[in-house]
Amino acid sequence: MPGTADTSSPIWERLPNAPIDQDNRAFYEGWPVHELRVQKCADCSKWHMPPRTICPFCWSFNVVPTAVSGRGRVYLFIILSQGIESPGVTYPYPVVTIELEEQPALRFTSTMVDCALSDIKIDMPVELAWIDRSGVPFPAFRPRRGA
């Protein structure tokens, strides 16, 4: 089950190992409320990842963390046979880079759930799936259901 939507304590206390700073805190603060927030420029309307305070396309500082649909397609896909110890992670472990439907080459990297390793294919449609990581929701992906 996804972690709790508790927002009473600061996100950097709930995610002590995450590289949170002023520039990306809104991204992590979206997790407890099940929002995958991506920076969107209010001037040129382009999205960018990872979160920065300046739009890399038009150099406006008028960027707004905005929830995306969570729909996209698998663009890159690896299976880690080994790796560092991390809560909730067992190897072999799939890592996918998803091309989000909001914009070409706007991508977010996470893992896949509800899908056998052998069924993960490049270009397959996926959607967000919030999973629990040490009591905090974590954005993963699963094969897209329906439209």
Added chain:
Amino acid sequence: MTHNRMKNEIAIIGIGSTGYSRSGGRTAKSLAAEAAVLAIRDAGVKREDIGAVVSAPGPGSWLLVPPGSTEMVATLRLPNITYFTDGNGVMVAPLMDAMNAIYAGLCDYALVFHYNFRSPFNSKLAAADPFRRNIKGYDTLPPETVKNAAAYAAWASRYIHDNNVKREQLARVAVNSRTNAVDNPLAAMRTPLTIEDYLKARMVRDPLSMLDMDLPVDGADAFVLTSAERARSAPYPRVLIHHASQGLCETAFDEDQLGSLAHHGQDVVVKQLWAKSERTLKDVDVAYLYEGFTFITLSWIEKLGWCAPGKAGRFLEEHWDAANNRLMIDGKIPVNTQGGMLSEGGTQGAGFVRDAVKQLRGTAGPHQVQGARTALLAVGGFFYNAQSMVLIRE
């Protein structure tokens, strides 16, 4: 962008290498000092002559273990330093720092040293070494990332998917390197390897196996550079830097945001290379095509213009010397003659530069290309480390 004022103006006159191993027992400081002293002696210069020092800590030791340039100066008590800096860990870039310093008149002779030191993260033996217990790698990111090494496995998935690359084709890159490493005493991996062996290798980051990824090693290489004019009095035939370039694409280290494989750092490099170099693919006597990950070599072959995009897998099969278990482009251009990054050791191109200098001097040993005049070096991958160099003997 097409200016190449430094063309043939700077020479590499000294080389020194500790060779590479996975057995440990020495610090990076010790290894780098040995390589530096070997290179200075090889160049036939004295400590008083060295005016510039550039360090290049290879990834794996990146920003993590000394020596930087100041530590090296103190270690060797170099008394006349007028320029020093700590450079990019990928080999062409710190050589460019030295070239710039010499060409600008900041010094007469420059020492550039590169070292690799296994972190506990990327080597079990290193993890068991009590003297490395406090080393933290740059590579201890969460699993759900495609940064650094994982970026290449991830983009390999796309490259293989888009171009229908077979593992038997990737195998050629790994087997070629091993074949060339077998009789190189500096190489870490010298046991012969076959395509069948490659196909049985354990997957590490599927679609790449342990034989698709360069080898974490300990060791160091160093170089002494000077002006082409001063190089006339050096002990060996002059090896001149005909061209050197770096390329960074606009998404840089945001690896998963790269637009596509159609344009990345290698494209930026190749555009400069063929605009500035007067020597072309037809002139190449020996080629060094970076294989920190096997599929990077395929990409270089395409970007350099040896074949059309997506066709490098087939190219490797067509240019395979089955009798000798190695690549031979057009039947005459050997590739990665010291054993590459995969078998000599993952040196971010340092081994390529040293071996190219030997080839042009005519001292490359069993893999010497007779009369070699032009060495093409295509170093690095797609994101922060794409570089090239053309080294020549007149």
